[in-house]
């Protein structure tokens with residue numbers, strides 16, 4: 001079993017965890033996009049997918065540059081959130097409930113990523129890894145924007161309006 005002796009190890013593990021979580025989202029989300037009814041929701045998801053692919057490539061690069069071999073475990077957490085949503089979706093929900101479940105899934109994923117990046121940035125700053133911290137701060141901003149966007153789709157009744165007028 002790998003040991004986490006210090007903050008340096010913890011930083012490495014967290015980088016791998018977030019990278020694994022991103023990979024999980026990239027592999028699962030296209031099928032969910034195909035399931036969404038609201039045009040605005042589909043657009044938000046597609047846009048998010050493009051951004052997370054970019055983030056994942058950058059994380060991969062950092063991990064390779066730093067020669068990190070940690071295994072990571074975060075995939076299970078994101079897998080759980082996605083599985084829960086897929087279970088709910090399979091219960092024959094109406095188009096509105098279907099899309100609300102998808103939007104809720106995103107809110108949970110983004111919240112999870114926001115916590116992860118917040119922690120990583122703190123850790124990177126503490127270790128004097130300012131280049132990493134700066135890059136992760138950009139990711140964090142992206143996550144916050146995505147969270148607000150999905151929240152606004154629910155708050156502004158965008159999803160229901162889309163479905164009613166489709």
Ligand SMILES: [Fe+2]
Pocket residue numbers: 048052109110113143146
């Ligand atoms: Fe995200």
